[in-house]
Amino acid sequence: MTPRIERLREYTVSKLQADGWKEIDWSKSPELVFTPDDSHIQRALRCFLAVLKEEEKNVRFVPEEQIVFTRTVKNLPRRYTTVEMNALRSQAYYHELGVVFNLTVDYESALICGLDALREQTVSRLKQAVSENDSEGIEFLEAVIMGIDGVCSLADSYCSEAERLGLSDVAKRLKQVPHKPARTFLEALQMIRILHFALWCEGTYHNGVGRVDQYLFPYLQADLIAGRIDQDSALEYLEEFFLSFNRDSDLYVGVQQGDNGQSLMLGGCDLQGNDACNLLTELALEASGELRLIDPKINLRVNKNTSIELLKKATALTKLGLGFPQYANDDVVIPGLLKLGYELRDARNYTVAACWEFIIPGVGMDIPNIAAVSFPAIVDASLRFAEQNCCESFDGFLDIVRQLLFQEADAIERRLGDVRMLPCPFTSALCKGQISAARDASSGSKYNNFGVHGTGCAPAVDSLAAIKKLVFDEKQLTISEFIGILDSNFKDSEKVLATVRNECPKMGRDDSSADDLAVKLLNWFADSMEGRKNCRGGIFRAGTGSAMYYVQHPSEIPASPDGRLQDEFFPANYAPSLGVQTKGPLAVVRSFTKPDLERVVNGGPLTMELHDSVFRTSESIEKVARMVQFFINRGGSQLQLNTINRDSLLDAQKNPANYRNLIVRVWGWSGYFVELDKPYQDQIIKRAELTF
Amino acid sequence: MNRGNESERSGKGLVFEIREFSLFDGPGIRTTVFLKGCPLRCVWCHNPEGIAATPELLYSVRKCVHCGVCRSVCSLKEGEVCKACGECARSCPVQARRLCGIYMTPEEVVNEALISRDAFESSGGGVTFSGGEPLLQPDFVVETAKILHGKEIHTAIETSGFAPLETYRRVIDSVDLVYQDVKHMDDKKHLTYVGASNAGILENVQWLKKAKKPFIIRVPLVPTVNDSIANLSTLADFLLDADNMLGVELAPYHAASGGKYELLNRTPPMVFKEKQFGDEVLSPFRERGIRARLL
Numbered sequence: 001m002t003p004r005i006e007r008l009r010e011y012t013v014s015k016l017q018a019d020g021w022k023e024i025d026w027s028k029s030p031e032l033v034f035t036p037d038d039s040h041i042q043r044a045l046r047c048f049l050a051v052l053k054e055e056e057k058n059v060r061f062v063p064e065e066q067i068v069f070t071r072t073v074k075n076l077p078r079r080y081t082t083v084e085m086n087a088l089r090s091q092a093y094y095h096e097l098g099v100v101f102n103l104t105v106d107y108e109s110a111l112i113c114g115l116d117a118l119r120e121q122t123v124s125r126l127k128q129a130v131s132e133n134d135s136e137g138i139e140f141l142e143a144v145i146m147g148i149d150g151v152c153s154l155a156d157s158y159c160s161e162a163e164r165l166g167l168s169d170v171a172k173r174l175k176q177v178p179h180k181p182a183r184t185f186l187e188a189l190q191m192i193r194i195l196h197f198a199l200w201c202e203g204t205y206h207n208g209v210g211r212v213d214q215y216l217f218p219y220l221q222a223d224l225i226a227g228r229i230d231q232d233s234a235l236e237y238l239e240e241f242f243l244s245f246n247r248d249s250d251l252y253v254g255v256q257q258g259d260n261g262q263s264l265m266l267g268g269c270d271l272q273g274n275d276a277c278n279l280l281t282e283l284a285l286e287a288s289g290e291l292r293l294i295d296p297k298i299n300l301r302v303n304k305n306t307s308i309e310l311l312k313k314a315t316a317l318t319k320l321g322l323g324f325p326q327y328a329n330d331d332v333v334i335p336g337l338l339k340l341g342y343e344l345r346d347a348r349n350y351t352v353a354a355c356w357e358f359i360i361p362g363v364g365m366d367i368p369n370i371a372a373v374s375f376p377a378i379v380d381a382s383l384r385f386a387e388q389n390c391c392e393s394f395d396g397f398l399d400i401v402r403q404l405l406f407q408e409a410d411a412i413e414r415r416l417g418d419v420r421m422l423p424c425p426f427t428s429a430l431c432k433g434q435i436s437a438a439r440d441a442s443s444g445s446k447y448n449n450f451g452v453h454g455t456g457c458a459p460a461v462d463s464l465a466a467i468k469k470l471v472f473d474e475k476q477l478t479i480s481e482f483i484g485i486l487d488s489n490f491k492d493s494e495k496v497l498a499t500v501r502n503e504c505p506k507m508g509r510d511d512s513s514a515d516d517l518a519v520k521l522l523n524w525f526a527d528s529m530e531g532r533k534n535c536r537g538g539i540f541r542a543g544t545g546s547a548m549y550y551v552q553h554p555s556e557i558p559a560s561p562d563g564r565l566q567d568e569f570f571p572a573n574y575a576p577s578l579g580v581q582t583k584g585p586l587a588v589v590r591s592f593t594k595p596d597l598e599r600v601v602n603g604g605p606l607t608m609e610l611h612d613s614v615f616r617t618s619e620s621i622e623k624v625a626r627m628v629q630f631f632i633n634r635g636g637s638q639l640q641l642n643t644i645n646r647d648s649l650l651d652a653q654k655n656p657a658n659y660r661n662l663i664v665r666v667w668g669w670s671g672y673f674v675e676l677d678k679p680y681q682d683q684i685i686k687r688a689e690l691t692f
Numbered sequence: 693m694n695r696g697n698e699s700e701r702s703g704k705g706l707v708f709e710i711r712e713f714s715l716f717d718g719p720g721i722r723t724t725v726f727l728k729g730c731p732l733r734c735v736w737c738h739n740p741e742g743i744a745a746t747p748e749l750l751y752s753v754r755k756c757v758h759c760g761v762c763r764s765v766c767s768l769k770e771g772e773v774c775k776a777c778g779e780c781a782r783s784c785p786v787q788a789r790r791l792c793g794i795y796m797t798p799e800e801v802v803n804e805a806l807i808s809r810d811a812f813e814s815s816g817g818g819v820t821f822s823g824g825e826p827l828l829q830p831d832f833v834v835e836t837a838k839i840l841h842g843k844e845i846h847t848a849i850e851t852s853g854f855a856p857l858e859t860y861r862r863v864i865d866s867v868d869l870v871y872q873d874v875k876h877m878d879d880k881k882h883l884t885y886v887g888a889s890n891a892g893i894l895e896n897v898q899w900l901k902k903a904k905k906p907f908i909i910r911v912p913l914v915p916t917v918n919d920s921i922a923n924l925s926t927l928a929d930f931l932l933d934a935d936n937m938l939g940v941e942l943a944p945y946h947a948a949s950g951g952k953y954e955l956l957n958r959t960p961p962m963v964f965k966e967k968q969f970g971d972e973v974l975s976p977f978r979e980r981g982i983r984a985r986l987l
Binding site for chain 2: 494583
């Protein structure tokens, strides 16, 4: 890290930028008082322009920075009153905040053409819309033009202020971008910064930046060849770029602080399928490791041929405990996406949404986290159904599980019969095909799929294994007795609790009597989603992610047959049940790669915790890298390795002031441990009890 | 002890853990077989559950919820000694009790280890025998290693070297790589802190130096006990002229490893103050052209 980056980093982690944040009283802005006649687009546009205008008043530079744009507006204006929003929600389903979110726009094209050219395209498309009397198109395209003008105007203000302050390099770059195409690596980084900043201003959230090492590499390469920069300065600029993601992130709160979806993807293949790792792939791993901050969230695409050298570099990052990188295996993800109907070149271009959901940059308007199935709840309901309907065999019981999974899928489809999204015209302009279609991305893009998480696979599998053994094989308990025990939270049933915890097969021990049930369960989950069309012209995708449901779902059922007590959590994502002693990471990998993961490709990583002492020697980096390779070769789809130390976590709960910088992986993102709510802290401590 | 010997004669080994993906026990991805029973009594021992050569029960006070189920299933009569049948461990709902040590045939151990064969092959790994002291169960180690070799699996051993030379040679000959401990060069100190003379061990190491077998010397670096430059220099001199020695590894003492004593209802014989070691402890070796590093 250069001294300049160290100072910029210090500025950011000390939150000095927060001095400039302004809480705006938007009720004083007459243009933001909406009438029922104001359309969704009008509201979106006027709010967006108001934020940009406010930002123009507060142009702000961080000392020594080269990549500018710092957010000052703390609160975005509301497009709808609570009453209006409730009225909308009573007519249709609006997911989360209701607006366009959880996507990666087409930065690559924006860099190549610049906003002026994009504006020209929009103007000419507008003429066509006018001639066709397409009023919806006219409104959208006009909003795009005004949005582009607003963003450019803010950039111009930054440019003149930079000139006034004598920041000539910054001013020079702002004369080029975002108006015109980026020509250099630094211009490209500045342009991405501006566009990404603008997305947040428009209200779009969980904004990923996609495959940065792919679309930024041509600029770096040209600079290197022309001798404009060297590798060291490339790393320095990349680090400054990464720092910019942390500057405003306190304003981008999701379920928890840090859950902001600023993910990026490295590595993988090009659109022809060739290995596309390059110098930037490695520089990005290095930059993230040097900065040690929670943003951007680093993902790395790998495959059977990924070199052990790259995996070692990635493991060196794992060692730092940021929960980066999260691996995605091309060998499984690409075929999985193809099976779901994705075009080959799109499948090869996949990235992740906020956490781990696989999406295609620029053409994906999926809602990849729209619903979640709680597998343990299905098992619980199956027990109760079986009690009423006399179930004689375990196969019969599994039939019930399967049926209830399908019923749950039906219910999800019914519940999502009318899903709408609120527009974001500027964001849409940066998505492929929206200008030529003259429609906002909220009305649909190339891919409009719904992703359904599957929570608690392992506790459900362990529960099924316990039911099989105790109820059907050994007939120690009747279904009614078992239900009674669960409802009483195993009170006065310590022997049964001991039996289910100690004597029953568990997923994660490479024991086929448990793992075969996982194969079945995930296949049925995929079956239950397969062939369903959603209301937005897309399909349903099954996945193995949990998001925050590992805390919410357990509270919806009593204790479960695997010996999980009522107030205990599910594991995060796709992982062994908490408290289950496995044989080791290889056994876990073996167990969790037995199911056909191509079929549950909405995403959701196998999550494993490593103790920080694992990395004591240089060889151990290679060994962990070999384990990642083992995972890839076994057909795993996604892997998250977290390096933690339980003692530090416990101490951090007691003395948070000493652990301000302690970073942990939560579910699909990394955050500062001391900023998490206690249940999330506790779940991570529980995970840390059985590190490898 | 008797039961252990009988089982040894019947070809079984007393194993207290088979750990896959062990990171510090040799090249590549390895599975380590921990054999129970040790003739030495190092005061800093951090595998105390490996000392007794019989199965025993571990009990975690911290986890115990005092539900009494273990007592209700125990068949022990007044005045009888626990036979470590393990019934209480199986019946414990919170896994506060664990049976430590089971008798396994070489084939059973090999089968368990072979599960990771694909990982061994892709990473250049294999199987390591550790303990306890594997030399206490020589026939079992030799037989298991023989089967593994037949399957082209690399084998290593971690040993104190405390055994008659004939036993030592037989076991060392059966494996591919040796991690040989040397705890102290001074016989008196060795006797005090380890509970036995180092004479036989050093005699075995002398033999090892001339054998063709690649080996690494390991020193548990315990502050105030064996971390003096004088002791390390004596060791370095002793290790000169061994072409088959790959290097020396110094493993600093960690007090936290004492946590396992609680499970045995014992306290660590001695607790030392942890120390941050630097290059100074490596120089006696490096000055003599011996590769050395801290773990």
